[in-house]
Amino acid sequence: MNAQLLDGNAVAAATRAKVAAELVEAGSPAVCLTTVLVGEDPPSQRYVRMKGRDATEIGMASRHIDVPASASQDQVAEVVGALANDPSVHGILVQLPLPGHLDTDAIIDLIPSAKDVDGLTRSSLGTLVRGAPGLVPCTPLGVIRLLEHYGLDVAGKRAIVIGRSMLVGLPLSLLLARKGIDATVTIAHSRTADLRDRCREADLVVAAVGSARMVQRDWVKPGAIVMDVGISRETHVDGTTKLVGDVDFDAVGEVAGWLTPMPGGTGAMTRACLMENTLLAARLQGIL
Numbered sequence: 001m002n003a004q005l006l007d008g009n010a011v012a013a014a015t016r017a018k019v020a021a022e023l024v025e026a027g028s029p030a031v032c033l034t035t036v037l038v039g040e041d042p043p044s045q046r047y048v049r050m051k052g053r054d055a056t057e058i059g060m061a062s063r064h065i066d067v068p069a070s071a072s073q074d075q076v077a078e079v080v081g082a083l084a085n086d087p088s089v090h091g092i093l094v095q096l097p098l099p100g101h102l103d104t105d106a107i108i109d110l111i112p113s114a115k116d117v118d119g120l121t122r123s124s125l126g127t128l129v130r131g132a133p134g135l136v137p138c139t140p141l142g143v144i145r146l147l148e149h150y151g152l153d154v155a156g157k158r159a160i161v162i163g164r165s166m167l168v169g170l171p172l173s174l175l176l177a178r179k180g181i182d183a184t185v186t187i188a189h190s191r192t193a194d195l196r197d198r199c200r201e202a203d204l205v206v207a208a209v210g211s212a213r214m215v216q217r218d219w220v221k222p223g224a225i226v227m228d229v230g231i232s233r234e235t236h237v238d239g240t241t242k243l244v245g246d247v248d249f250d251a252v253g254e255v256a257g258w259l260t261p262m263p264g265g266t267g268a269m270t271r272a273c274l275m276e277n278t279l280l281a282a283r284l285q286g287i288l
């Protein structure tokens with residue numbers, strides 16, 4: 001392994017400690033993050049539990065609302081609308097994906113922009129496109145925070161983001177191209193031709209696809225920064241399963257200059273940035 005590790009666990013712990021210290025400095029105001037889960041998907045249940053635990057560990061209040069998978073659009077909208085109007089709730093996170101019969105965009109857009117800790121409402125995404133300050137999606141923010149922490153300056157350099165989702169790829173591409181970060185960004189997707197060659201040209205590769213070990217050693221320019229967002233579950237012949245990223249960690253580690261582990265990379269940062277966003281949401285609402 002030649003690459004230096006971008007240690008998401010360590011940077012996430014420092015981020016949480018900073019948020020906790022800022023809360024104490026502000027006189028420990030009551031800041032509340034509320035998560036909403038529609039249905040009983042076990043990974044989603046685990047994610048919301050971890051988010052609630054993170055919040056309480058740093059001195060925030062956390063609430064969770066379970067909604068049955070069979071709930072109608074109106075029923076889910078009523079839950080989110082009530083939280084939107086509740087002054088004791090400062091951050092609202094609707095765990096995605098929602099069951100297929102629900103209109104996700106319509107539900108997300110019920111969250112007031114100041115409480116939109118996932119940064120996914122039409123208003124938050126519009127603010128991001130404008131380059132104005134505001135709440136931005138947690139995973140892209142986590143990638144930026146990792147680059148900042150390690151002093152990795154990508155200004156004027158070539159970056160490629162593989163994936164163009166509203167949750168990760170697109171907002172991350174916008175952030176990397178933003179004035180002040182100033183990368184020259186290529187957005188790749190399932191119809192991108194010559195993806196390996198496009199990656200080999202890049203100084204920064206971020207893979208956000210969900211395709212196990214897609215990014216191979218010969219996709220990476222020597223010394224490049226490689227950041228793995230994708231998560232896939234691999235099943236072995238003996239029936240055991242393992243989470244793997246989009247990057248072939250061992251092989252790419254031989255050529256990359258910097259590399260995120262999986263787990264302990266971008267996922268850890270996503271959770272920490274949710275705490276950072278909840279603090280910012282409380283500030284936007286005048287709580288501190």
Ligand SMILES: NC(=O)c1ccc[n+]([C@@H]2O[C@H](COP(=O)([O-])OP(=O)(O)OC[C@H]3O[C@@H](n4cnc5c(N)ncnc54)[C@H](OP(=O)(O)O)[C@@H]3O)[C@@H](O)[C@H]2O)c1
Nearest residue numbers: 139163164165168189190208209210229230231266267270
């Ligand atoms: N680490 C974290 O904290 C974190 C957070 C969120 C998500 N994730 C993981 O990150 C991955 C992506 O999440 P997402 O929500 O962005 O997923 P998504 O909405 O399914 O988007 C996947 C993207 O990958 C592109 N893609 C698919 N096959 C490709 C190929 N062969 N070559 C190039 N691009 C390809 C798709 O292109 P098209 O647009 O052309 O279909 C799409 O833009 C998932 O594994 C998810 O579990 C991790």
